[in-house]
Amino acid sequence: MSTVRVSDLIERAYDEVRPLNAQLELTYKCNLLCSFCYNAPKQLRELSGEQWIAALDKLQAAGVFTVTLTGGEPMCHREYFDIAQAVRDRALVLKTYTNGVLLADRETAERYAALAPFDTEISLHGADAATHDRLTGIGGSFDKLLIALGHLSDLGLKVTLKTPITRLNQAQLREIEQLGARLGYRVTFDTNITPTDDGDLSPLSLAADREFMVEFFVDQVRRGARGLNPRPVTKMKQNCGTGRVGLTIDPYGQIFPCVAWRRPVANILDIDDLAALWRGPNETLDYVRKVAEEVPQTTLVKHEEAAFASFCPAVAEKETGDPYAFYEAARVSGLTRLEAQRRLEGGKTALRKSQGCRGKDTGCALEDDGVKDR
Amino acid sequence: MAGDLMNKAHTGRNIGELVYRRHRDVSFTRFGEEGLIVVPRESWQLVVNGVGARVFELLDGVRTIAEIAAQVAEEYDASSREIINDVGELLVELSDRGAAQIVTSDQ
Structure with a gap:
């Protein structure tokens, strides 16, 4: 036993610049056509299973403990199960972000359960087939998802249902929660719709309207x-863990400082010692860490609503060209929560105090609060 | 706790003779001296100090508790007799959570 807590270990990872969490975008192939998808596929060859498995050794040697397999739809990688098994063979923690469609097949679901994943995050876009399928662009995807969730429940797997809030599903959030509860699963709502990875802002047009979001938070x-x-802006050491406690690798092997900031650090195929790369001087990593450290005292302190805002310097850079700019979506996210707080205070509803964390933990390996960095 | 171990673990055998191994689903990593044990099926995690981390590393399904305690005692310059009780206590919790399991003679 120890008096040290998991949160202390995460703090230590921040200080030691240890990439605890790796998100591996195995493939940009997908069996759905979500209108707000942020992936930006290129005409390049994606990594094979063998190449991903070789990458796992480099990741583990650099200190990675949690491996999240994502995409695209990660299970559309023809060697998904080989890669996932290799994660578990190395005694690493396995998480998967999936749309769940392929898990409607019982045999596939059983094979997946045998991997003993720590968490499976599945997107649920509506409380009924019409809404879910409209957002996924594929008829029948809702029905398959329900079958898959039934299998995963039978098999005793932990599942987190994740719902990005859009104009198309905002009226159904309560029903979505109830659906999750009937299935025995918690629903987390993602209040941020982001630009695509190549900077296309069109997904933002699907964002829910502001008055709705105020009422949602209340x-x-x-x-x-x-x-x-509210985040303790004046005490924050950094805005997020970009380039520090997590990393993302795209299907072509490019390593990024986090899932949102698409500045390549190196290609995993070209390096032998990821630890040396991560901890040594590196122009990209040094830059994003510096921005993350400076944002609280340069950008956030200037705006009352910033303590409530979902601010991501990578999105700021995509939207404005300046990672320090307090971009419109961040401003709106802050203002809606601030307005919600005022309404709650008017109703004498107690709010939780700030927990003194270092900001949104982009790379938290084992925190299970639904907070992700985009 | 040693008594609990005997009750839970069965056997009539001396604690020191028992052999444990890590469950194959369990994840483990070091953070310097401390270690983090994660049992995915239970969504359970435990931070262990240096002795606990070393014990967990040594649960190979071959060494007895007595052998593990002796090795850890040597590495930490402690009494094997004191260590063995700590080891027993830790193994009770790890067994309850599915992080470790006793190796029986037919395995």
């Missing part, structure tokens, strides 16, 4: 969900 707090959690 409703969440009143019903006992996590509070609005």
Whole structure:
């Protein structure tokens, strides 16, 4: 036993610049056509299973402990199961972000369960087939998802349902929660729709309207969900863990400082010692870390609503060309929560105090609060 | 706790004679001196100190508890008798959570 907590270990990883969490975008192939997808596929050859498995050794040697397999749809990589098994063979923690469609097949679901994943995050876009399928662009995807969730429940797997809030599903959020509860799973709502990785802003047009979001946050707090959690801007050491406690690798092997910031650091195929790369001087990593450290005291302190905002310097750079700019979507996200807080205070509803964290933990390996870095 | 271990673990054998191994699903990593044990099926995680981490590393399904305690005692310049009780206590919790399991003679 130890008096040290998991959060202390994560703090240590921040200080030691240890990439605890790796998100591997195995493939950009997908069996759905979501209109707000942020992937930006290129005409390049994707890594084979053998290449991904070789990459795992480099990742583990650099200190990675949690491997999240994502995409695209990761299970559309023809060697997904070989790669996932290789993760587990190395005693690494396995997570998967999936749309769940392929898990509607019982045999596939059983094979997946045998991997003993720590968490499976599945996108649920609506409370009914019409809404879900409209957002995924594929008829029948909702029905397959329900079958898959039934299998995973039978098999005793932990699943987190994730719903990006859009104009198309905003009226169904309560029903989506109820659907999740019937299945025995928690639903986390993603309040941020982001640009695509190559900077296309069109997905933002699907974002829910502002007045709705204010009411959403008020409703969440009143019903006992996590509070609005204003960030202690003046005490924050950094905005996020970009280039520090997590990394992302795209299907072509390019390593990025996080899932949102698409500045390549190197190609995993070209390097032998990832630890040396991560901890040594590197122009890209040094830059994003510096921005992350400076953002609280340069950008966030200037805006009252910033303590409530979902601010991502990578999105700022995509939207404005300046990673320090307090871009419109961040401003709106802050203002909606701030307005929600004011309404709650008017109703004498207690808010949770800030927890003194270092900001949004982009690379938290084992925190299970639904917070992701985009 | 040693008594608990005997009750849970069965056997009538001396604690020191028992052999454990890590469960194959368990993840483990070091953070310097400390270690983090994760049992995915239970969504359970435990931070262990240096002795606990070393014990967990030594659960290979071959060494007895007594042998592990002796090795850890030597490495930490401690009494094997004291260590063995700590080891027993840790193994009870790890067994309850599915992080470790006793190796029986037919395995």
